[in-house]
Amino acid sequence: MSLEALPLEMIVFVVTAVVAVVAALLVVLHRNPVVNAVALIVNLACLAVFFLLLRAPFLAAVQVIVYAGAIMVLFLFVIMLLDLKAELHPPRAGAFQRVMAVFAGAAFLSLMVLAMRRSRSTFAMKEVADAGHGTVERVAEEMFRNHLVSFELASVLLLVAMVGALVIARAFAETPDPQEPSA
Amino acid sequence: MTAVLIEAGVKVAVFLVLLLTVVAYMVWVERKVSAAMQDRPGPNRVGPMGLLQPLADGLKFLFKEDIVPANAHKPLYLLAPVLTLAAALAGFAVIPFGSSIEIGGRNISLAIADVNMGILYVLALGSLNVYGLMIAGWASGSKYSLMGGLRAGAQVISYELSMGVSLIGVLMVTGSLRLSEVVQLQAGGFWHWNLVTQPIAGLVFFVACFAETNRLPFDLPEAESELVAGYHTEYSSMKFAMFFMAEYAHMVTVSALMAALFLGGWHLPFFDLQQAGWSVTAIGLTHMAVFAAKIAFLLVLFVWVRWTLPRFRYDQLMDLGWKVLFPLALANLVYVGIGIAMGLPWLGGFTR
Amino acid sequence: MRPPTEWYLAIAALLFTIGVVGVLARRNAIVIFMSIELMLNAVNLTLVAYADSFGASDAQVFVFFVMAVAAAEAAVGLAIILAIFRRRRSTSVDDINLLKW
Numbered sequence: 089m090s091l092e093a094l095p096l097e098m099i100v101f102v103v104t105a106v107v108a109v110v111a112a113l114l115v116v117l118h119r120n121p122v123v124n125a126v127a128l129i130v131n132l133a134c135l136a137v138f139f140l141l142l143r144a145p146f147l148a149a150v151q152v153i154v155y156a157g158a159i160m161v162l163f164l165f166v167i168m169l170l171d172l173k174a175e176l177h178p179p180r181a182g183a184f185q186r187v188m189a190v191f192a193g194a195a196f197l198s199l200m201v202l203a204m205r206r207s208r209s210t211f212a213m214k215e216v217a218d219a220g221h222g223t224v225e226r227v228a229e230e231m232f233r234n235h236l237v238s239f240e241l242a243s244v245l246l247l248v249a250m251v252g253a254l255v256i257a258r259a260f261a262e263t264p265d266p267q268e269p270s271a
Numbered sequence: 272m273t274a275v276l277i278e279a280g281v282k283v284a285v286f287l288v289l290l291l292t293v294v295a296y297m298v299w300v301e302r303k304v305s306a307a308m309q310d311r312p313g314p315n316r317v318g319p320m321g322l323l324q325p326l327a328d329g330l331k332f333l334f335k336e337d338i339v340p341a342n343a344h345k346p347l348y349l350l351a352p353v354l355t356l357a358a359a360l361a362g363f364a365v366i367p368f369g370s371s372i373e374i375g376g377r378n379i380s381l382a383i384a385d386v387n388m389g390i391l392y393v394l395a396l397g398s399l400n401v402y403g404l405m406i407a408g409w410a411s412g413s414k415y416s417l418m419g420g421l422r423a424g425a426q427v428i429s430y431e432l433s434m435g436v437s438l439i440g441v442l443m444v445t446g447s448l449r450l451s452e453v454v455q456l457q458a459g460g461f462w463h464w465n466l467v468t469q470p471i472a473g474l475v476f477f478v479a480c481f482a483e484t485n486r487l488p489f490d491l492p493e494a495e496s497e498l499v500a501g502y503h504t505e506y507s508s509m510k511f512a513m514f515f516m517a518e519y520a521h522m523v524t525v526s527a528l529m530a531a532l533f534l535g536g537w538h539l540p541f542f543d544l545q546q547a548g549w550s551v552t553a554i555g556l557t558h559m560a561v562f563a564a565k566i567a568f569l570l571v572l573f574v575w576v577r578w579t580l581p582r583f584r585y586d587q588l589m590d591l592g593w594k595v596l597f598p599l600a601l602a603n604l605v606y607v608g609i610g611i612a613m614g615l616p617w618l619g620g621f622t623r
Numbered sequence: 624m625r626p627p628t629e630w631y632l633a634i635a636a637l638l639f640t641i642g643v644v645g646v647l648a649r650r651n652a653i654v655i656f657m658s659i660e661l662m663l664n665a666v667n668l669t670l671v672a673y674a675d676s677f678g679a680s681d682a683q684v685f686v687f688f689v690m691a692v693a694a695a696e697a698a699v700g701l702a703i704i705l706a707i708f709r710r711r712r713s714t715s716v717d718d719i720n721l722l723k724w
Contacts, residue, residue: 101626105634112638115657116645122409126347128657129402131638135664138631142675147686149391151667154690157398159660159697161405161428166701167653168409168421170708181650189647193640200636204629221678224388224448230680231687242691249695253702 101141108134121167125160132156144222282383286363294519295325297570304571305578335508342412343505351410352506352513355403359521362396365389366527367451369537369558373551381555382451389450390442393528394435397483401427404502411505419502422585423485423492429592430482436600437472440607441465441532444618454536461540466533468617471603473533475596480525482592484518487577491585526569530562537562631672639665652704652714663693
């Protein structure tokens with residue numbers, strides 16, 4: 089019995105998909121922002137598992153390191169620093185807006201399903217017997233041979249974002265607090 | 272297929288049992304070594320030389336009253352210690368303990384899962400570590416815990432950066448992310464160890480390990496005299512024991528990593544066992560013993576430093592991480608890059 | 624037994640939709656941000672599913688860049704939210720819908 093014969097991949101996919109969708113719903117529906125953030129972390133971890141199933145191990149690791157390990161830490165920091173008393177007065181959108189939001193979501197979903205059905209023919213999946221697909225070496229080859237300029241631009245972008253975030257957070261720390269009485 | 276599963280299952284069970292025993296006895300080691308340094312006997316009542324002390328501590332933790340503060344957010348409060356312990360233990364899966372052993376004709380490698388990207392896996396788990404601390408700090412519902420959790424989070428992510436960059440130097444020399452290959456390239460003698468060819472990287476990594484595991488001198492987030500007990504102020508009995516175990520397990524994991532990446536892993540310098548005609552299993556077990564000895568040395572070093580150095584103030588800690596360690600790691604990166612381009616013999620040279 | 628690519632795309636579409644509903648229905652600025660991240664991740668999943676079905680590595684490189692841009696955007700966005708919070712003491716987007724107050 090070979091590893092491919094077992095429906096292991098299918099089981100993992102179904103379980104992960106269920107967890108991911110439940111976590112995503114928690115992100116959007118729960119009123120406590122910290123629970124939202126933790127649910128998003130769970131969702132990102134599920135996506136990392138999907139990447140592993142889709143033969144993209146490097147991206148799975150990068151997803152955990154960058155997204156779940158750094159960006160979400162940033163989110164958690166901001167939420168905890170702001171000490172949002174979410175349970176007391178959660179800002180709620182009006183009922184009309186929430187219903188319209190669900191309609192908009194349904195519209196998007198039908199659009200995407202339509203697009204998928206139209207492009208059915210391109211899914212004749214090429215049995216790619218390429219053992220190197222998705223490994224670090226392959227992604228690195230692709231990135232540094234064909235997309236080097238984008239890579240350099242991305243690093244400049246990150247530098248700009250870092251400096252920008254520092255400037256914004258610092259500049260407003262020096263404006264006087266409106267609630268404090270002037271000295 | 273079933274053989275693969277059984278092999279993996281047995282390896283996991285064996286390593287888990289060994290790891291948890293080591294974690295439990297780290298308590299004893301800590302207390303005995305600190306006692307020796309402070310010229311007092313240490314635990315010597317329970318069992319010979321106090322060897323049953325961890326058992327007594329475990330029982331004490333089990334019987335303590337489990338208090339949950341009223342303001343705590345129950346689900347996250349219960350999740351945090353579990354998350355910390357899981358992230359600490361999971362790091363063990365990629366560490367190669369030896370070459371391989373032969374049982375019944377099967378060649379069994381001595382790593383639970385020697386994946387293609389071992390170093391990335393390690394970095395990923397390091398990133399997940401921060402969540403246990405922050406969620407524990409917030410979910411306890413008290414200001415002390417929250418501040419402790421935020422400080423711990425800031426500290427861990429700052430030092431994680433230097434840790435990662437110092438590992439890039441090792442990666443460049445090895446040409447592969449697989450941990451067993453990193454160990455293989457350190458064969459030969461002391462001068463092949465990455466600690467000798469890249470001393471700055473080794474030093475930066477080691478100091479970052481202290482900060483990652485929240486050990487003195489970087490233990491401000493959990494210091495008793497600072498924020499009461501930081502992020503685990505409000506935890507009692509088994510949940511507190513889990514945090515403790517998680518800290519020691521994390522210490523063992525980073526010591527194992529340090530040994531594998533910088534101290535030559537399971538290589539015993541100057542002894543070529545294959546030439547001496549030892550069987551594969553005997554060689555494999557010797558490798559495990561050598562690796563265990565290196566880990567033990569590093570663990571004692573952890574304890575030694577803890578009871579020698581005073582604690583860093585928070586701003587000193589952050590300064591060290593950002594203004595000292597990170598530039599040093601970058602300098603090491605430049606050195607390795609130039610060395611490989613120049614073809615320096617001790618830096619291997621990228622032959623791919 | 625490999626799940627067919629359409630299943631991955633369906634999950635990605637579902638996650639994207641949930642993100643859209645989150646952006647439109649929540650008032651807390653940080654949660655809106657998190658819904659945007661959810662949408663970005665759904666797109667990443669789509670890209671990786673296609674990369675797998677066509678054996679192309681370009682899509683994986685694209686995902687890498689999407690993550691880098693998402694990180695940059697998150698940093699700047701959260702800095703802005705922090706700055707606004709210092710002024711208004713509130714993260715609800717209903718409180719910042721007037722230009723000057």
